[in-house]
Amino acid sequence: MSTVDGAALLARLEPLMPDLRGRLKANAPMSEITWFRTGGPAELLFQPADADDLAAFLAAVPADVPVLVVGVGSNLLVRDGGVRGVVIRLSAKGFGRIDVLDDNRIRAGAAVPDKRLAAAARDAGIGGFHHYHGIPGSVGGALRMNAGANGVETQERVVEVHAVDRQGRQHVLTNEDMGYAYRHSSAPADLIFTEAIFQGYAEDKAVITKMMDEVQEHRETVQPIREKTGGSTFKNPPGSSAWKEVDKAGCRGLTIGGAQMSPMHCNFMINTGSASSHDLEMLGETVRTRVLDHSGIRLDWEIKRIGEYADGEEPVQPFLGRLL
Numbered sequence: 269m270s271t272v273d274g275a276a277l278l279a280r281l282e283p284l285m286p287d288l289r290g291r292l293k294a295n296a297p298m299s300e301i302t303w304f305r306t307g308g309p310a311e312l313l314f315q316p317a318d319a320d321d322l323a324a325f326l327a328a329v330p331a332d333v334p335v336l337v338v339g340v341g342s343n344l345l346v347r348d349g350g351v352r353g354v355v356i357r358l359s360a361k362g363f364g365r366i367d368v369l370d371d372n373r374i375r376a377g378a379a380v381p382d383k384r385l386a387a388a389a390r391d392a393g394i395g396g397f398h399h400y401h402g403i404p405g406s407v408g409g410a411l412r413m414n415a416g417a418n419g420v421e422t423q424e425r426v427v428e429v430h431a432v433d434r435q436g437r438q439h440v441l442t443n444e445d446m447g448y449a450y451r452h453s454s455a456p457a458d459l460i461f462t463e464a465i466f467q468g469y470a471e472d473k474a475v476i477t478k479m480m481d482e483v484q485e486h487r488e489t490v491q492p493i494r495e496k497t498g499g500s501t502f503k504n505p506p507g508s509s510a511w512k513e514v515d516k517a518g519c520r521g522l523t524i525g526g527a528q529m530s531p532m533h534c535n536f537m538i539n540t541g542s543a544s545s546h547d548l549e550m551l552g553e554t555v556r557t558r559v560l561d562h563s564g565i566r567l568d569w570e571i572k573r574i575g576e577y578a579d580g581e582e583p584v585q586p587f588l589g590r591l592l
Contacts, residue, residue, distance in 0.1 A: 273311075274294030274295035274296075274309070274310075274311045274312050275294045275295070277294065277311055277312050277333070277353075277354075278292060278294045278312055281312070281328075281329065281333070281354075284328045284329070284330075285324065285325060285328040287324070288321065288324065288325060289316075289317035289318075289321045290314055290315050290316035290317045290321050290322070290325065290362075291314070291315045292312060292313070292314050293312070293313045293314075294311070294312055295309045295310075295311065296309055296310045296312070296313035296355070297309050298310055298341075298346040298350065298351065298355070298575075299346070301338065301340075301341040301344075301346075301357065302341035302344050302345070302346055302498075303340075303341055303342045303344075303404070303496060303497060303498055303499075304344075304345060304496055304497070304498055304537075304539050304543070304545070304548060305496050305539060306345070306346065306348070306539060306543060306544055306545040306548065307345070307346025307347060307348060307350065307545050307575065308346065308347065308348050308349050308350025308351070308545075308575060308576075308578060309350040309351075310350060310351045310354075310355035311350065311351065311352050311353055311354070311355075312353070312354045312355070313354075313355050313356075313357060314354055314355070314356050314357070315356075315357050315358070315359045315362075316356065316358065316359070316362060317359075317361075317362050318362045318363070319362075319363075319430070319432060319438065319462040319463075321362070322356070322358075322432050322436075322460065322462065323432045323436040323437070323438055324436060325436070326432060326433070326434055326435065326436040326460075327435060327436025328436075329354065331434075333353050333354060334352055334353030334354065335353060335354045335356065335434060335458075336351060336353065336354070336355050336356065336574060337355075337356040337357070337358070337408070337460045338355055338356070338357055338574075339357075339358075339378075339379075339405055339406040339408050339409040340379075340381065340404075340405060340406045340409070342404040342405045342406075342409070342498065342499055343404075343405060343409065343413075343498050343499050343500075343570065343571050343572060344498065344571065344572050344574065345498060345545055345548055345549060345571050345572070345573045345574070346545060346574055346575045347545050347546070347549070347573065347574070347575035347576055347577055347578070348544050348545045348546055348575075348577065348578035348581060349575060349576035349577050349578040349579070349581070350575055350576065351574055351575040351576070352575075352576065356460065358377075358378050358379040358406075358408060358460075358462070359379060360379050360380075362377075362379070363377035363378045363379035363380075363408075363462060363463065364377050364379045364380050365377045365380075365463075366380055366384070366385065366388045368388065368392045368394070369465070371467075372394045372395075372467065372468045372469050372470055373427065373465055373466065373467055373468070374388065374389060374392070374394060374397075374465070374466045374468065375463060375464070375465050375466075376388075376407045376463060376464060376466065377407065377462065377463045378406065378407050378408030378411070378460075378461045378462050378463055378464070379406055379407070379408065380406060380407045381405070381406055381407075382400040382401075382403040382404070382405050382406060382407065382410055382415070383400065383401055383402075383403070383404075385397060385400050385407060385466075386398055386399075386400040386401040386480060387401070387480075389468055389476070390473055390476040390477060390480060391473070393470060393471060393472070393473050393476075394468035394469070394470070394471065395468055395469050395470065395471025395475070395476055396420070396424070396425055396467075396468040396469055396471075397425065397466070397468055397476075398418070398420075398476055398479040398480045398483060399416065399417040399418040399419075399420040399483065400415075400417075401480040401483045401484060402417050402418065402483040402484065402486070402487045403415050403416075403417050404499055405499075407461075407463075407464060408460075408461045408462075410422045411426070411429055411446070411453065411461045411464055412453055412455075412461065413451050413452065413453065413570075414448045414449065414450065414451055414452055414453055415451075416451075417483070418483055418486075421448070421450075422448070423443065423446070423448035425466040425467055425468065426443045426446060426448075426464060426465075426466060426467075427442075427443065427464075427465040427466060427467050428440055428441065428442055428443070428464065428465050429441045429445075429446060429455075429461055429463075429464045429465075430461070430462045430463045430464065431455070431459040431460060431461045431462060432459070432460050432462060433456065433458050433459055433460075434458040439459065441455060441459075450503070450504075451503050451570060490532065490533055491532065491533050491536060492530045492532045492533060492536050492538055495530065495536075495538040495539070496538060496539035496540075496541075496543075497530070497536050497537060497538045497539070498536075498537060498548075498571045499536065499570075499571070500535050500536065500570045500571075501529075501535050501536060501537050501552055501555075501569070501570060501571050502514070502535055502552075502555075502556070502567040502568060502569060502570055503567070503568045503569070503570045505565050505566075505567060505568075508565070509535075510535045510567055510570075511533060511534050511535035513559045513562075513563055513565050513567065514529060514534045514535055514555055514559060514567075515534050516559075516562060516563065517555070517558040517559045517561070517562040517563065518558065518562075519534060519554075519555045519558055519559070520534035521534070522551065522554070522555065523540075523551075524547050524550050524551040524554065525542070525543055525544065525546075525547030525550075525551075526539060526540050526541060526542035526543030526544070526547055527539060527540070527543040527547035527548040527550070527551040528540050528551070529551065529555060537551060537552060537571075545575075546577065546578070546581050546584065549573060549584045550584050552569065552571070553584050553585070553586055555567070556586065
């Protein structure tokens with residue numbers, strides 16, 4: 269990413285938004301954000317102070333400057349060449365508030381960790397949120413990808429979602445507007461979610477605590493939660509589980525460079541310590557190829573891949589064929 273000059277972009281944008289209250293940083297290392305701990309820099313990283321600050325920023329940014337939002341980096345692979353344009357990351361200070369409302373409803377900012385949402389619901393005696401205890405992401409990501417676990421999905425809890433579009437206009441979306449499907453929302457891709465209201469139901473705190481403990485025990489038993497991982501790598505195909513197809517194709521423990529399909533849960537990729545993002549993406553595409561060859565099933569990535577390849581890296585093409 270040698271042609272990128274974050275300082276130049278910063279110098280271009282700062283005069284357009286003199287009243288900006290958030291933080292702009294040039295050439296920000298994305299490897300410090302992602303759970304894989306890999307990837308090149310963001311040309312410019314912006315952390316808005318609040319929704320109004322975000323709206324003002326987006327209204328001022330020229331249309332030719334790419335804008336991308338990321339969450340806590342748990343389900344994200346940033347390529348080694350980094351990310352051109354502006355990467356927006358919502359801070360806990362500006363978007364991390366939780367309010368318990370009447371009628372077993374909860375308002376949560378997009379930067380609230382899913383695990384914290386589960387804990388707040390438990391403390392308020394509101395059921396229907398225990399599954400978030402086992403999802404390693406934030407509310408914004410859960411809204412975008414209809415995150416779910418233990419048989420419950422985000423779409424079952426959402427009442428309304430607040431968002432800002434690329435032009436800085438603020439919107440309120442209903443559950444229907446979100447267009448939910450399995451691990452997917454058809455809400456416009458340029459919308460940045462800022463907060464949401466969720467609906468739960470009255471439940472005994474002891475019952476919720478028990479369910480959350482079961483979620484945690486399950487995760488610790490079957491998932492490599494203490495590794496550098498991005499969570500589930502592939503979406504479950506219709507009628508099967510991604511890990512079963514990966515396992516049947518002989519890819520449990522498969523390694524490329526410093527990247528490995530976890531021997532513990534083979535739908536989790538892990539950085540064993542020396543992996544590049546290129547290693548991880550190559551491994552993922554190799555697994556997809558082997559599964560396709562073995563069972564005829566095309567696995568879809570659940571991990572979001574962004575950015576550019578570094579100088580000298582060959583682009584990773586989907587379905588590589590029997591190369592390894």
